[in-house]
Amino acid sequence: MTKQGFWHLVAENDLFEMVEKSGYGEREFIAFQKRRLRNSIISMAGAILPAILLSPWLSFLAIIFFIATWRNQYTKEKKEFQDLLFEKQTSWxxxxxxxxxxxxxANDSIISAFEKVLDRLEEGEFKKKLHSLIIDITNDPNDVKPFMRFAEEAAGGTDESLTFMTALFNFKNHSHDSSVIDSLSDRARQEMKRGIHEIRKMKEKSFYLFPTKLTMLNVIPMFGFMAGVAQNVFSNNMNF
Structure with a gap:
């Protein structure tokens, strides 16, 4: 269901989804958008003084500062979400x-296997989610929803996690064929290889983009200088 309202209207398409998958909701989303707007306005105000002291032409920097800050807040949030997702994937x-x-x-039951995994995990959000899953499936062993909810909350709701948890539910309730576990083992191994490759690629991408970001920062003062020169030339020609 599409969310309505001003803050959703001015948000990027995937922003609210990232907020939800990070474990937050509507209130935190609106608070983030308000903070984002405030910081953008403050950044925009930073262009007023140069425009007053140097040239009115520099006032156009206010728009650039606003857009850059607004976008930067989203980019920062997306990076934090990706870091969180990588952390979830590693635990997954x-x-x-x-x-x-x-x-x-040892031909353990699903619950017994989950309990053994629980003992091996470090304290954290993932362990809490697994503990909740054990309680839920103990109370209602025939319901698939706890399995799906765990995949959504603990692993970010990836297709692979949903498929894996669905297979575990089917194995628990409808089939005890050992070939299912063999298939899950192969799938887990392949998914781990793919996940490690994606994490490494994202880290390398962030490193390669760093010089580009520095170059873009250097362009901003250059625009101001060019605007000042253009204003000076224009004024001299008008006087002539």
């Missing part, structure tokens, strides 16, 4: 491999 890879190993090793 560990979870996958351990669950499959326990299910293959």
């Amino acid at each position: 890879f560990v979870f996958q491999r351990l669950v499959v190993a326990y299910l293959k090793g």
Whole structure:
């Protein structure tokens, strides 16, 4: 369902989804948008003094500063979300491999395997989500929703996590074929390789873009200088 309202209207298409997958809701989203607007206005006000002291032509920098700050806030939020998602994926890879190993090793039940994984995990959000999952499926063993909710909250709702948890639910309730676990083991191994490759690629991309960002910062003063020169030339020609 599409959200309505001014703050959603001026937001990027994926911003609210990132906020939700980070574990927050509408209130935090609006607070972020308000803070984003405030910072953009403050940044825009920074162009007023140069326009007064040097040249009115520099007032156009206010628009540039506003847009740059507004966009930068989104870019920063997206990077934080990606870092959070990478952290979730790392925990998810560990979870996958351990669950499959326990299910293959001693013919444990799903709940027993989850409890053993729980003991191996470090304290954190992922461990809390897994603990909640164990409670939910103990109370209602025939409901698939706890499995799906865990995939959404603990792994970011990726297609792979939803497929994996669906397979675990089907194995628990409808089939005890060991070939299912073998298939999950192969899938977990391939997903881990792909995930590690994607994480490395994202980190390398951030490193390569750093010189470009420095260059873009140097362009801003150059625009101001060019505007001042243009204003000076224009004024001299008018006087002539």
